[in-house]
Amino acid sequence: MYPENYRYTKEHEWVLVEGDTGTIGITDHAQEELGDIVYVDLPKVGAAIEQGKSLGSVESVKAVSDIYSPVSGEVKEINANLTDKPESLNSDPHGAAWLVKLKLSNPAEAQSLMTAAEYQAYIGAEK
Amino acid sequence: MVDFGGWDMPVQYSGIIDEHNAVRNGVGIFDVSHMGEIEIRGPEAAKLADFVTTNHAGKLKIGQAHYSGLLYPHGGFVDDILVHKVAEDHFFLCVNAANQEKDHEHIVAHNRFDAQVEFASERYAQIALQGPKARATLQKMTPVDLSAIKYYWFTDGAVSGVPARIAHTGYTGEDGFEIYVPPAEAERLWNEAISAGAEFGIKPCGLGARNTLRLEAKMALYGHEIDASISPLEADLAWIVKFDKGDFVGRDALLKQEEKGLTRTLVGFEMCGRGIGRDGYEVYLDGAPAGWVTSGSPSPTLCKNIGLCYLPVGQAQADPDIDKTIGKTIQIMIRNQPVDAITVATPFYKRAK
Numbered sequence A: 001m002y003p004e005n006y007r008y009t010k011e012h013e014w015v016l017v018e019g020d021t022g023t024i025g026i027t028d029h030a031q032e033e034l035g036d037i038v039y040v041d042l043p044k045v046g047a048a049i050e051q052g053k054s055l056g057s058v059e060s061v062k063a064v065s066d067i068y069s070p071v072s073g074e075v076k077e078i079n080a081n082l083t084d085k086p087e088s089l090n091s092d093p094h095g096a097a098w099l100v101k102l103k104l105s106n107p108a109e110a111q112s113l114m115t116a117a118e119y120q121a122y123i124g125a126e127k
Numbered sequence B: 001m002v003d004f005g006g007w008d009m010p011v012q013y014s015g016i017i018d019e020h021n022a023v024r025n026g027v028g029i030f031d032v033s034h035m036g037e038i039e040i041r042g043p044e045a046a047k048l049a050d051f052v053t054t055n056h057a058g059k060l061k062i063g064q065a066h067y068s069g070l071l072y073p074h075g076g077f078v079d080d081i082l083v084h085k086v087a088e089d090h091f092f093l094c095v096n097a098a099n100q101e102k103d104h105e106h107i108v109a110h111n112r113f114d115a116q117v118e119f120a121s122e123r124y125a126q127i128a129l130q131g132p133k134a135r136a137t138l139q140k141m142t143p144v145d146l147s148a149i150k151y152y153w154f155t156d157g158a159v160s161g162v163p164a165r166i167a168h169t170g171y172t173g174e175d176g177f178e179i180y181v182p183p184a185e186a187e188r189l190w191n192e193a194i195s196a197g198a199e200f201g202i203k204p205c206g207l208g209a210r211n212t213l214r215l216e217a218k219m220a221l222y223g224h225e226i227d228a229s230i231s232p233l234e235a236d237l238a239w240i241v242k243f244d245k246g247d248f249v250g251r252d253a254l255l256k257q258e259e260k261g262l263t264r265t266l267v268g269f270e271m272c273g274r275g276i277g278r279d280g281y282e283v284y285l286d287g288a289p290a291g292w293v294t295s296g297s298p299s300p301t302l303c304k305n306i307g308l309c310y311l312p313v314g315q316a317q318a319d320p321d322i323d324k325t326i327g328k329t330i331q332i333m334i335r336n337q338p339v340d341a342i343t344v345a346t347p348f349y350k351r352a353k
Helices: A028-034 A107-112 A116-126 B016-025 B045-052 B097-109 B134-139 B183-196 B207-216 B251-260
Strands: A013-018 A021-026 A037-041 A054-060 A064-068 A073-078 A100-104 B002-004 B007-009 B028-031 B036-041 B065-071 B077-087 B090-095 B116-119 B125-130 B154-159 B162-167 B176-181 B203-205 B264-271 B282-285 B288-299 B304-312 B329-334 B337-344
Touching: A013 A107, B016 B028, B016 B203, B016 B207, B028 B183, B036 B045, B036 B097, B045 B090, B045 B097, B065 B097, B077 B097, B077 B162, B090 B097, B097 B116, B125 B134, B125 B183, B134 B176, B134 B183, B162 B183, B176 B183, B207 B288, B207 B304, B264 B329, B282 B304, B288 B329, B304 B329, B304 B337
Parallel strands: B028 B203
Antiparallel strands: A013 A021, A021 A100, A037 A054, A054 A064, A073 A100, B002 B007, B028 B125, B036 B090, B036 B116, B065 B077, B077 B090, B125 B176, B154 B162, B162 B176, B264 B304, B264 B337, B282 B288, B282 B329, B288 B304, B329 B337
């Protein structure tokens, strides 16, 4: 369910670090809590993003939630498919429905985040 | 699960849109046991009911119910409620969970009649079956002929062998029933309803779908469209205010408000730009702040983003024509960005009869 090669935040985002690229998304637990997602707001390509700061927002039928960036860097690519198909965040949050790719300013930052096992324990305890 | 007036309640089971569509097209089941109940009994029960509520309780027939308001003397809402006339000397009130204690205190405080007021919430659980297949589902569980219960009437009878109050009422804009039962029997009733409704695709529904359904039908939610600072006239609920029935708490304030003319009124809108105008967001008219959103959400039935907001009306108008506010472009501040919306006629959704 939760890929072993991703790192996770307490705010329910994930990051996959490959070299100096970080791919960011929200977790399956997050999409389940949010319910039917209807809008995704993402930053512009080239924007500078800081770890722990807002990266954008996801809006479900129920509410709007900020997405906090797990890592720092510059936005290289955004997942434009989400504009037309925000509901894909409900079906494939760990895969096709990634949010942004960053050029990481400090790839080591991700080491401070939770592993898959730690995150699963975390959401288990939260329930 | 969310805390809702002290109750742990699910916002959703299978998903808000899925549950919403089940109610519009088939049947949904809601555990609304959090709702409060207050009973008024005695020779002057009708007099007390009429003195503390806005609608004309004394005009109800035995077995009939209506929507009404409990007001403060200044004309703002204590709560919005359903009043059921059980007998000449017995009225049964269904009230909002979060307001039930203050409702009870309010009615007791104004009880200068030969009537007894009982806080009865502990004796009732409530299950709502809503949707075009609600009747067919419930009919499998009761010998009571449901087709004989007119809309906003009720009867006492057995459901799954449990003594129940079966009311042809609801909070979804769809046909349906609200069933009051002893709490110890609620779980069994729920399970039997799930079985009875299986052939119609029954879905358990949470607070999320309850909100989108009631919003499409433009039914008020306490704390959103109405509260202590809002009068029924402002909330487009003049139809539950019967001035000619005699004195009631809040009557003088409402008469004054009517005489002076309303300054604000509840108006529906649809988003034109990208975004959802949500509860509490500011509304701009002609470039200036003019009001606020009371409820806003995607509408699963209409596939649009809809909402309700308060907007100013002409100060001197004794009888504000709400239609004048329809078709106006407004801006809703969504996270510090003005987004266009247009005011529209309500309700947003009305079921085919």
